[in-house]
Amino acid sequence: MKQELYRKLVAYIVENQGKFYRLAFSYVKNQEDALDVVQSAVCKALEHYGELKNEAALKTWFYRIVLHESIILYNKRKREILTRESEWVEQSYEEKGFEIHDDLYARIDRMEEDAQKIIKLRFFEELTLEEIARVLEMNVNTVKAKLYRGLKALKTAEGEEDETWTV
Secondary structure (H helix, E strand, O other), rough: OOHHHHHHHHHHHOOOHHHHHHHHHHHHHOOOHHHHHHHHHOOOOOHHHHOOOHHHHHHHHHHHHHHHHHHHHHHHHHOOOOHHHHHOOOOOOOOOOOOOOOHHHHHHHOOOOOHHHHOOOHHHHOHHHHHHHHHOOHHHHHHHHHHHHHHHHHHHOOOOOOOOOOO
C-alpha cells in the first residue's frame, strides 16, 4: 500500500514539476532558488509521504509543501543583508514560458500575503477554490472573500472598475 502511494507521488511530481517550479519562481524570483525550493519540497514529500492519510489529497498536500518552502526561502532572502554590495551585480533573467506583466505582478506582490497566495494559486496554478482552501487550510468562503477583495484592489489600482473579471 505504501509503495503504491510512493509510486503515485513520484509520478505526480514528475508530471507536474513545471507547475511547482512556476509557483516557487513566483515567490523567490530567481531560477536557482526556485529549483532549490522544488528540490527541498520533493525531498520533504518523499521523506514524509507515509504521513499522508488521504491519497486523494496528494495534490493539495504537495502544493502546501511547495508553498511553505517558497515562503520560507523568500523570507530568508528578504532578511539577508548583502555585505559586499559593490561586488554584487544584478543580472536580468527572463524565464521562458513564464512571461510576467511586471506592473501587475508587482501589484500582486504588494498585496496582503493571503491574497497573494490565493491569486497566484487560482490564476497561475489554476487550482479550484476548494483546492486552494485545502492548500491554505482555510474555509472556502474565506478564500472567496479574500480573492474577490484582492481582485477588487487590483481593478482599482488598474483603473478598470467597469470591466468584469471572471473567477
